[in-house]
Amino acid sequence: MNQSAILSESKLAHQIDILSESKYVFETEINAINLVKEALDEKFVRIVELISNCTGKVIVTGMGKPGHVSRKIAATMSSLGTSSFFLHPAEALHGDLGMISANDIVIAISYSGESEEITRILPNIKLIGATLIGISGNQNSSLIKYSDYSFVFPKFKEACSMNLAPTSSTTVEMVLGDALAVCLSKIYGFKERNYALYHPAGSLGKKLLIKVKDIMQSGDKNAVVKVGTKLKDAIIEMSTKAIGIINIVNKNNELIGVFTDGDLRRTLTREVNVYDLSVDDVMVKTPIYIDSDMLAIDALKMMRDNNISALPIVRDMKLVGTVRVNDILGVGIFV
Structure with a gap:
């Protein structure tokens, strides 16, 4: 056998x-x-x-x-x-x-x-x-x-x-x-925060530990123009930085308004001459913004609730950066 x-x-x-x-x-x-x-x-x-x-x-x-x-x-x-x-x-x-x-x-x-x-x-x-x-x-x-x-x-x-x-x-x-x-x-x-401290790589750890300042677009990566900037120049800045939002600041770097890619599309449908306009004419003058110490998960919820894809980040009244939905999702944080 x-x-x-x-x-x-x-x-x-x-x-x-x-x-x-x-x-x-x-x-x-x-x-x-x-x-x-x-x-x-x-x-x-x-x-x-x-x-x-x-x-x-x-x-x-x-x-x-x-x-x-x-x-x-x-x-x-x-x-x-x-x-x-x-x-x-x-x-x-x-x-x-x-x-x-x-x-x-x-x-x-x-x-x-x-x-x-x-x-x-x-x-x-x-x-x-x-x-x-x-x-x-x-x-x-x-x-x-x-x-x-x-x-x-x-x-x-x-x-x-x-x-x-x-x-x-x-x-x-x-x-x-x-x-x-x-x-x-x-x-x-x-508590959950203690658990997150010992599990920084886990999803709970990320939700309870990562703040927007840890993942924001800042410095040369942030899209910023001064008040009075021509709209055409702001569009170039938005295109170059590719973060979907322009932050408009005064001479003290205080946030005055924002202009998003959505605002740009709506502006162009009005058949305006972008060479004649200033960002002051089209910006949102009461923008939603957040503090740099806000948890990324809370910022994500705020963006979802307000149907926006990016938020300016302010610290001590000064613009310090921008955070996008994709920045938060990219580190593994989900609502």
């Missing part, structure tokens, strides 16, 4: 109802989450309070699959205001224990509580003087015995058909870590 025939026969022998098996995994892990939810008690509350009062760092460690979960927990905590990082227990055995100080909190995650790399660093963590929080599914494990504070999961089944591979256990570890991070963020009074 050739290899293809062997593989085909193997596949036939292991045909399964994929939807039923998948739903079983969901049901098993949801059941595990519910069991852990009901098991939350004052021990968990004490852990949250302990971390919220930590004067040092929060260090999360785990090996294997719980290690991947630990790395995610540390990242979520950091993004929600708890200074935290992941420590690989194997690297800790070779010098990275120096990252831990006496005023730190170490959260060690091991479902069995007996992972070799974890149990080998426990004595040193105690010698350093850091507070150890153990999270495990084994009340009698070395991890729990060493821990100053602990949370032990109730008994549940792994979603793995052999009840061996970390499936339900890693799911509940992840959810427990999320619960810690979210509760801590609320204790700190962590």
Whole structure:
């Protein structure tokens, strides 16, 4: 029998109802989450309070699959205001224990509580003087015995058909870590602006941090003429700068009016002689303008509400630039 025939026969022998098996995994892990939810008690509350009062760092460690979960927990905590990082227990055995100080909190995650790399660093963590929080599914494990504070999961089944591979256990570890991070963020009074500060490249960060002065057209890129300028010269300036708006200022660089490409089209339909007119004759004398410290997202909303594509930017009564809809959309900000 050739290899293809062997593989085909193997596949036939292991045909399964994929939807039923998948739903079983969901049901098993949801059941595990519910069991852990009901098991939350004052021990968990004490852990949250302990971390919220930590004067040092929060260090999360785990090996294997719980290690991947630990790395995610540390990242979520950091993004929600708890200074935290992941420590690989194997690297800790070779010098990275120096990252831990006496005023730190170490959260060690091991479902069995007996992972070799974890149990080998426990004595040193105690010698350093850091507070150890153990999270495990084994009340009698070395991890729990060493821990100053602990949370032990109730008994549940792994979603793995052999009840061996970390499936339900890693799911509940992840959810427990999320619960810690979210509760801590609320204790700190962590708000959207704080979140944006730690996520400047994200869409929320951009909306809450980027101001019009950060993206405005200014200096030689800004289209500006003085009052009394001939309309033909203003049109040349508008064409050269290609930002769709001319700002008209007085000798003190104070904004007097604006003239847009839309205004130009309307002017030309009147069959006027652009050589005879001054910008003073056609400009909008009560233009909408904004301060340079306005958030870009607010400027975008204002332009959308007023059906305009550009706004002059003024600071201390002086024209400093222009911002366009495309400038804001170009940095990834959308209403």
